[in-house]
Amino acid sequence: MRRAVYPGSFDPVTLGHLDIIRRSSDLVDELIVGVLNNSAKTPLFSVEERVKLLMDVTKDISNVRIQAFSGLSVNFAKEMGAEFIVRGLRAITDFEYELQMAQTNRIMNPEIDTVFLTTSLEYAYLSSTTVKEVASYGGDISKFVPATVVDQVFHKMAEKKNKK
Numbered sequence: 001m002r003r004a005v006y007p008g009s010f011d012p013v014t015l016g017h018l019d020i021i022r023r024s025s026d027l028v029d030e031l032i033v034g035v036l037n038n039s040a041k042t043p044l045f046s047v048e049e050r051v052k053l054l055m056d057v058t059k060d061i062s063n064v065r066i067q068a069f070s071g072l073s074v075n076f077a078k079e080m081g082a083e084f085i086v087r088g089l090r091a092i093t094d095f096e097y098e099l100q101m102a103q104t105n106r107i108m109n110p111e112i113d114t115v116f117l118t119t120s121l122e123y124a125y126l127s128s129t130t131v132k133e134v135a136s137y138g139g140d141i142s143k144f145v146p147a148t149v150v151d152q153v154f155h156k157m158a159e160k161k162n163k164k
């Protein structure tokens with residue numbers, strides 16, 4: 001049984017993430033998408049909401065499981081019985097950070113390797129941050145996130161605005 005984890009914030013899941021999920025799920029028996037519960041960051045969506053969105057957009061991929069986690073990715077991978085961690089690489093700007101993380105993780109647990117998939121070109125400049133930025137000005141995000149996520153982003157933003 002070959003298992004991998006794909007950890008990230010996914011706040012919210014984008015078409016770039018989904019592309020990495022689809023492609024990496026083809027390489028393994030089971031792919032576990034780990035949704036990071038990071039108390040240091042204030043996300044747009046709660047971890048439960050991010051898990052739900054991911055479950056919804058991956059429901060047609062049978063070997064993908066979505067799981068919330070906190071703490072270190074290597075520990076999460078070990079707990080899940082995964083052999084490797086999947087990460088996506090976009091532009092060169094991702095490279096230094098990702099390399100640093102991968103090296104650190106390998107020192108912490110040499111049994112778990114990190115595998116990088118390069119982004120499909122159309123998503124090379126896409127990030128969850130960009131999506132939130134565009135949406136905050138009422139821009140069209142339908143080319144960036146799955147259709148079901150579009151409404152949820154605007155809904156959530158309106159909700160937060162009303163609370164202020």
Ligand code: ADP
Pocket residue numbers: 007008009010011014015016017020086087088089090094118119120123124125126127128
């Ligand atoms: P993190 O906070 O861990 O960077 P993200 O949710 O932003 O979490 O990203 C999770 C992973 O997905 C990272 O490896 C990131 O490089 C990758 N990723 C993000 N956006 C894209 C994209 N458009 N194409 C390919 N990989 C991406």
